[in-house]
Amino acid sequence: MGDVTSRYLIVSNRLPITAVVENGNLELKASTGGLATALKQVFGEDNATWIGWPGETGALMRKAREQLEDGLEKAGMVPVYLAAKQVERFYEGFSNGVLWPLFHYLLDTVRSDAGRDWEAYREVNEKFAEAVVAVYKPGDRIWVQDYQLCLVPGMLRKRLPQASIGFFLHIPFPASGVFRILPWRREILQGLLGADLIGFHTFSYARQFSSCLLRILGLESNVDTVTHDGRLVRIGAFPISIDTEHFETASAHPEVTAKAEEIRHHHPGCKILVGVDRLDYTKGLKRRVLAIEHLLEKHPELAGKFKFIQAAVPSRAGVEAYKQLRKQIDELVGRVNGRFSTISWSPVQYLYRGLDGHELLGLYRAADVMLVTPLRDGMNLVAKEFVACRHDDDGVLVLSEFAGAAWEMGEAIIVNPYNEDELADAMHRALTMDEPERRFRMQRLRKRVRDWTVHEWVRQFDQALTLVTTENAAWHRT
Ligand code: ADP
Numbered sequence: 001m002g003d004v005t006s007r008y009l010i011v012s013n014r015l016p017i018t019a020v021v022e023n024g025n026l027e028l029k030a031s032t033g034g035l036a037t038a039l040k041q042v043f044g045e046d047n048a049t050w051i052g053w054p055g056e057t058g059a060l061m062r063k064a065r066e067q068l069e070d071g072l073e074k075a076g077m078v079p080v081y082l083a084a085k086q087v088e089r090f091y092e093g094f095s096n097g098v099l100w101p102l103f104h105y106l107l108d109t110v111r112s113d114a115g116r117d118w119e120a121y122r123e124v125n126e127k128f129a130e131a132v133v134a135v136y137k138p139g140d141r142i143w144v145q146d147y148q149l150c151l152v153p154g155m156l157r158k159r160l161p162q163a164s165i166g167f168f169l170h171i172p173f174p175a176s177g178v179f180r181i182l183p184w185r186r187e188i189l190q191g192l193l194g195a196d197l198i199g200f201h202t203f204s205y206a207r208q209f210s211s212c213l214l215r216i217l218g219l220e221s222n223v224d225t226v227t228h229d230g231r232l233v234r235i236g237a238f239p240i241s242i243d244t245e246h247f248e249t250a251s252a253h254p255e256v257t258a259k260a261e262e263i264r265h266h267h268p269g270c271k272i273l274v275g276v277d278r279l280d281y282t283k284g285l286k287r288r289v290l291a292i293e294h295l296l297e298k299h300p301e302l303a304g305k306f307k308f309i310q311a312a313v314p315s316r317a318g319v320e321a322y323k324q325l326r327k328q329i330d331e332l333v334g335r336v337n338g339r340f341s342t343i344s345w346s347p348v349q350y351l352y353r354g355l356d357g358h359e360l361l362g363l364y365r366a367a368d369v370m371l372v373t374p375l376r377d378g379m380n381l382v383a384k385e386f387v388a389c390r391h392d393d394d395g396v397l398v399l400s401e402f403a404g405a406a407w408e409m410g411e412a413i414i415v416n417p418y419n420e421d422e423l424a425d426a427m428h429r430a431l432t433m434d435e436p437e438r439r440f441r442m443q444r445l446r447k448r449v450r451d452w453t454v455h456e457w458v459r460q461f462d463q464a465l466t467l468v469t470t471e472n473a474a475w476h477r478t
Pocket residue numbers: 032033034035037276277278311312313353354355356360379380381382383385
């Protein structure tokens with residue numbers, strides 16, 4: 001990160017480590033998800049403090065709090081504890097029951113009883129703002145992350161009028177016609193406008209945000225700048241990426257090579273299709289399994305010739321829509337396997353768990369085809385991780401046109417994940433693509449993830465934030 005004399009305060013709902021208390025014993029586990037993956041690779045290089053939720057409720061945490069706080073302090077992290085009710089209403093209810101499905105265009109999944117949860121959302125955002133104020137020193141740069149904390153920039157601006165505040169949204173920002181459904185649309189926009197800089201993954205999300213400012217608040221932006229409350233607010237596209245070098249190096253480890261060989265060895269004569277996701281309804285898992293079924297209906301000659309390995313790490317298991325999804329995927333996988341399996345082969349191998357580092361990278365390396373087919377996704381780092389691990393310049397990426405990554409990864413086979421027939425055809429094309437074409441595409445994809453890494457993302461966001469903070473300071477001096 002840029003200037004070592006100023007400190008970065010990273011503020012996100014989830015810390016990069018999650019505390020789990022089992023039988024009174026505390027365990028700290030790496031958090032899953034794109035935000036944690038991306039930011040933890042740049043965090044800790046120099047002067048940064050990370051403020052967030054360690055992932056357990058206050059009540060459980062009290063037992064192990066001392067031990068936890070010791071661990072967090074050493075790691076430069078400041079915990080914000082949530083009470084059980086806050087987890088239910090702020091985290092599960094409003095953040096993941098309303099904003100998450102709405103911003104991913106899955107309107108049927110948006111909870112209809114959100115009124116009671118809005119208050120908790122506001123209250124927890126206040127709690128985060130207070131935690132920031134408690135550690136803030138003049139000169140610090142505050143980076144607020146993601147949809148759970150949209151009100152924090154506005155709350156901070158009231159308390160720290162001169163602070164340098166950036167906000168980055170890790171999920172899509174929807175079209176104004178969708179965003180306007182939200183009863184608290186004005187409050188959310190006004191909260192975000194407390195930042196000096198508001199970043200999105202793509203120009204399209206940034207444009208949609210500007211259009212909401214105009215339609216809902218009547219604020220006209222001038223290219224990428226809007227004036228609000230006597231300050232400039234910049235709006236920009238900063239596509240997030242991965243620490244490519246880390247993935248390149250880690251995936252060359254002999255244990256990863258052994259893992260990849262082991263996976264291939266277990267499926268002799270089969271091409272391997274892979275999916276790696278959080279178990280989330282936005283990831284298109286149901287349609288992916290249905291497309292496998294459709295592939296076998298259209299191409300019965302493929303029976304016994306491929307294996308689809310899907311790893312899905314449990315996520316937000318307290319939210320009803322996620323509980324239902326788990327059941328549906330269990331049933332669907334069972335149905336497809338029941339229908340097409342023989343004594344010696346089944347089409348789908350489903351792992352309901354997180355993979356450890358070597359397994360994950362081994363799977364990326366063993367894959368002939370990587371299926372990244374979300375119904376909607378802010379960016380999707382799995383696509384980039386897969387490509388970074390392919391030293392052999394081989395493997396085919398099938399990528400949803402509704403993932404932010406599709407804007408940068410045009411050499412993938414781009415698909416509409418809602419079209420089961422197209423998805424099955426894309427799988428067939430990927431399985432039968434000749435080697436020169438696979439190499440041609442993969443080499444170009446690899447160059448892209450080498451040229452634009454998470455370090456560039458940090459640098460550009462940081463520079464843009466410094467610029468607008470300086471402009472605002474100069475404006476207030478005149
Ligand atoms: P999201 O942020 O919505 O979860 P991304 O694709 O951007 O989606 O990021 C997911 C991150 O979580 C990646 O770093 C990926 O490696 C990791 N991940 C996803 N599923 C698993 C899994 N089953 N096991 C281990 N890691 C996973």
